[in-house]
Amino acid sequence: KAGxxxxxxxxxxxxxxxxxxxxxxxxxxxxxxxYQQTPGQGLQFLFEYFSETQRNKGNFPGRFSGRQFSNSRxxxxxxxxxxxDSALYLCASSRGRTGGNYEQYxxxxxxxxxx
Amino acid sequence: xxxxxxIPQYQHVQEGEDxxxxxxxxxxxxxxxxxxxxxxxxxxxxxxxxxxxEVKKQKRLTFQFGEAKKNSSLHITATQTTDVGTYFCAxxxxxxxxxxxxxxxxxxxA
Numbered sequence: 001k002a003g004x005x006x007x008x009x010x011x012x013x014x015x016x017x018x019x020x021x022x023x024x025x026x027x028x029x030x031x032x033x034x035y036q037q038t039p040g041q042g043l044q045f046l047f048e049y050f051s052e053t054q055r056n057k058g059n060f061p062g063r064f065s066g067r068q069f070s071n072s073r074x075x076x077x078x079x080x081x082x083x084x085d086s087a088l089y090l091c092a093s094s095r096g097r098t099g100g101n102y103e104q105y106x107x108x109x110x111x112x113x114x115x
Numbered sequence: 116x117x118x119x120x121x122i123p124q125y126q127h128v129q130e131g132e133d134x135x136x137x138x139x140x141x142x143x144x145x146x147x148x149x150x151x152x153x154x155x156x157x158x159x160x161x162x163x164x165x166x167x168x169e170v171k172k173q174k175r176l177t178f179q180f181g182e183a184k185k186n187s188s189l190h191i192t193a194t195q196t197t198d199v200g201t202y203f204c205a206x207x208x209x210x211x212x213x214x215x216x217x218x219x220x221x222x223x224x225a
Contacts, residue, residue, distance in 0.1 A: 033213070043158070043203065043215040056212050090157060099207030101146055103160040 002026065004093050004107035012113045018079040021110045025072050025093030029105070031055075032074040033098045034066060037088040037109070046089075048098045049074050055097065078112075086114045119206045121216030128194045129224050136219035138187040138204035146207050147180055147187045152218070153200040161202075196223050 005024045013019050025032050034046040045058035049068035066076040072093070078085055088111050092104035118141045128134050138147065146165045150158035162171055164180035164187060171178045175198075177190045187204055201218040 035215075042217040045213065045215070048211075056210075092158075097211045099145075099211040099213040101163065101165060103148065103163060104150075104158075104213075105160065106150075106157040108157050 004091060004105050006089075006091055006107040006110050008110060009108065010111045010113075012115060013081050014115055015081055015083060017081050018077065019081060019112065021076045021078075021089055021091075021112075023074045023076070023091035023093075023107055025074070025091075026105055029093035029095055030072055031094045031096060031098050031102070032068055032072065033092045033094075033104065034074070034076050035090045035092065036060075037090055038086075043090070046076065050097055081114045083114050086112060088112075119204060119214045119216045121204055121219060123219055124217060126219055126221045127224065128198075128221060130194055130196065132194055133190065133192045134194060134221070135188055135190045136202055136204075136221075138189075138206070138216050140185045140206050140214075142185070142208055144184050144206040145209055148205045148207075148213070149178060149187075149189055150203045150205065150215075151200050152203065156200075158203060191221075194221075194223055196225060199223050 007022045031050045033048040036044045048056040052068045063079045068074045088109045090109045092106045094102040094104045096102040120139045148163045149161040152158045169180040175192045201220045203218045204216045207213045
């Protein structure tokens with residue numbers, strides 16, 4: 001079974017630009033969660049999508065948004081990029097709701113650098 | 116909101132020694148999961164604990180869930196160089212929100 005894939009793997013953007021990251025979950029998984037990982041803050045939960053609906057949201061500004069398509073693929077968008085948005089963005093898929101006794105499978109991440 | 120605290124942040128271990136990393140929650144958890152992230156890699160699921168007082172073993176790794184379901188621990192015996200990485204606990208309450216601890220980064224001296 002193919003794992004979780006994320007594209008692109010690396011991205012360099014300029015402050016003020018916007019970016020879209022993509023995540024393809026494992027086949028049959030309906031939940032996709034997004035996390036921001038930085039050396040100082042660890043793994044910070046962004047949001048969870050399940051059956052095309054955002055089910056949970058972390059403590060991030062409205063510049064961070066996402067969506068999920070009918071095939072469970074998910075995209076995350078960050079508008080008006082700031083230097084502090086530089087991080088590894090990880091998505092994770094699971095068969096059921098995140099936190100609902102289902103293990104999460106993480107993708108390799110997208111390394112975003114904002115200059 | 117729910118917070119999961121993990122200690123220590125760093126663990127430097129002599130090869131062959133044992134160590135333990137601890138995870139504490141401010142609220143009662145419905146389950147707790149443990150993940151391992153190798154340097155340059157992504158988190159990989161290790162195990163999930165659901166029952167109060169539950170103990171599970173995976174070879175040299177022993178995972179425990181506290182009686183009050185507010186804390187958990189991971190104990191590794193006879194540490195090997197393959198144990199290098201960051202170990203995260205992640206706890207969930209009934210609201211389906213999974214909160215990750217800050218992680219314990221393990222380095223091993225040969």
